[in-house]
Amino acid sequence: xxxxxxxxxxxxxxxxxxxxxxxxxxxxxxxxxxxxxxxxxxxxxxxxxxxxxxxxxxxxxxxxxxxxxxxxxxxxxxxxxxxxxxxxxxxxxxxxxxxxxxxxxxxxxxxxxxxxxxxxxxxxxxxxxxxxxxxxxxxxxxxxxxxxxxxxxxxxxxxxxxxxxxxxxxxxxxxxxxxxxxxxxxxxxxxxxxxxxxxxxxxxxxxxxxxxxxxxxxxxxxxxxxxxxxxxxxxxxxxxxxxxxxxxxxxxxxxxxxxxxxxxxxxxxxxxxxxxxxxxxxxxxxxxxxxxxxxxxxxxxxxxxxxxxxxxxxxxxxxxxxxxxxxxxxxxx
Numbered sequence: 432x433x434x435x436x437x438x439x440x441x442x443x444x445x446x447x448x449x450x451x452x453x454x455x456x457x458x459x460x461x462x463x464x465x466x467x468x469x470x471x472x473x474x475x476x477x478x479x480x481x482x483x484x485x486x487x488x489x490x491x492x493x494x495x496x497x498x499x500x501x502x503x504x505x506x507x508x509x510x511x512x513x514x515x516x517x518x519x520x521x522x523x524x525x526x527x528x529x530x531x532x533x534x535x536x537x538x539x540x541x542x543x544x545x546x547x548x549x550x551x552x553x554x555x556x557x558x559x560x561x562x563x564x565x566x567x568x569x570x571x572x573x574x575x576x577x578x579x580x581x582x583x584x585x586x587x588x589x590x591x592x593x594x595x596x597x598x599x600x601x602x603x604x605x606x607x608x609x610x611x612x613x614x615x616x617x618x619x620x621x622x623x624x625x626x627x628x629x630x631x632x633x634x635x636x637x638x639x640x641x642x643x644x645x646x647x648x649x650x651x652x653x654x655x656x657x658x659x660x661x662x663x664x665x666x667x668x669x670x671x672x673x674x675x676x677x678x679x680x681x682x683x684x685x686x687x688x689x690x691x692x693x694x695x696x697x698x699x700x701x702x703x704x705x706x707x708x709x710x711x712x713x714x715x716x717x718x719x720x721x722x723x724x725x726x727x728x729x730x731x732x733x734x735x736x737x738x739x740x741x742x743x744x745x746x747x748x749x750x751x752x753x754x755x756x757x758x759x760x761x762x763x764x
Contacts, residue, residue, distance in 0.1 A: 477677040478509040479609070480684070481764030482736075483744070485754045490729050493519070494750075496741035497610065498676040498684075500603035500669060505677050507609050513616055516736050521728050522617040523737040524626045525610060526721040528713065548588055550648065555582045556589060560652060567659050568593075575600055575662070586651040587696060590658035597662045603673055610738050617736075625728070627721045631713065642703050650699030657695035676741070681764060688742050722753055729759075 485492040493515050501507075516522060550559060557565055568589075572581065575596045581589045598604070617624050668687060675684040700706050728735040744750045751761050 477505050477507055478511070478679055479507055479676060480679045480681045480741070481511065482515065483751065483764060484762040485725075485729070485751075486760045486762070487729055487758070490733055492523075492725055492729050492735045492737055494737050494739055494744065495609075495613065496739060496744050497525070497607065498672070498741050499605045499607065500598050501607040501609075501673045502677060503599075503602050503604045505607075507607065507612060507677075512613065512736070513620075515734070516613070516617050516622055517620050519622055519734040519736045520732040521735045522613065522622055522624045523724060523728055523735055524614070524624065524628070525738050525740065526717045527626070527628045528717065529628050529630050548585060549583055550585050550651075552648070556584070556586065557582065559586065559648060560655070564652070564656055564659070567663070568655065571597070571659060571662055586648075586655040587646070587699065590655040590696065593655075593662060594658050597666060598669065601666050601670060603669060613736070613738055622736075625724060627724050629713065629717045629720055642706065645703045646699055647702055650702055654696035654699050684741075685745060688745055722750075722757075725754075726757070 480496055483494040483496065485494065495509075495512055552559075556568060560568060571593055575593060581592055584592070614624055672684060672687045675681075675687070725735075725737060728737075739750055742749075746752075755761055
């Protein structure tokens with residue numbers, strides 16, 4: 432639903448851009464080092480990567496690292512993960528946000544949300560974009576969006592639509608359901624599952640809508656430019672990376688987990704002071720909640736299984752770095 436997508440999107444975009452959500456690669460990096468397109472994405476049942484081990488004494492946290500996007504026709508199943516869950520006393524969820532706004536209050540916002548989908552100045556993309564950028568957008572719109580008319584959308588929303596449709600056409604999806612499969616396995620094996628969810632009440636949703644108008648047009652155009660560059664040059668890398676994750680080739684995959692182009696879009700949002708404050712608060716709270724739950728799980732259980740984003744797990748200041756800084760032993764697969 433439109434109101435749900437925008438309200439929860441604005442509330443969660445800031446943390447998601449830093450903590451897990453999409454795996455865009457930097458379109459500004461030179462193309463020479465990029466791997467060639469693998470013509471066929473893996474299909475059928477695939478195991479994914481082996482697990483990282485974080486331990487203290489004889490207590491261990493086994494981390495299964497997820498990735499997005501993944502091949503649409505892949506069915507994930509790992510016998511080794513099933514066995515590890517069966518031998519564990521707890522399964523820990525990825526950190527997640529849950530945004531809440533009352534139904535009747537959200538219904539009163541529908542007119543504002545509909546207006547928020549369009550630029551405040553009423554310009555079409557052809558009118559607002561530099562000519563060369565518009566021609567690049569037009570070529571991709573024809574290729575990936577068909578007859579869909581995104582000309583009157585805000586550049587940031589047009590970027591989101593383009594990215595979503597492009598990855599779908601090349602056989603990728605963000606709906607991998609890996610965590611859902613792990614949770615179902617734990618339930619079948621009668622292993623407790625601990626959800627780590629930060630409740631985010633939206634006390635003043637009207638203000639969220641009003642704050643959208645403070646996002647600069649230049650920032651939105653930069654967001655669309657970055658996404659266009661990603662779609663033009665990085666889809667082969669994303670396909671290769673999805674294949675490497677599916678077959679568990681961590682060594683080759685690690686070299687492709689680079690900076691995210693989505694940061695350009697997040698920067699456009701972070702210009703708004705209220706969103707900057709929200710980002711800082713939610714990022715700190717969610718990180719603290721998950722690392723606290725993980726440390727308690729390690730202390731209380733001989734074996735715990737956890738699920739995290741691979742990009743956030745492996746980056747220099749990511750989850751593994753946090754564990755090392757706190758004195759835990761970390762072993763790679």
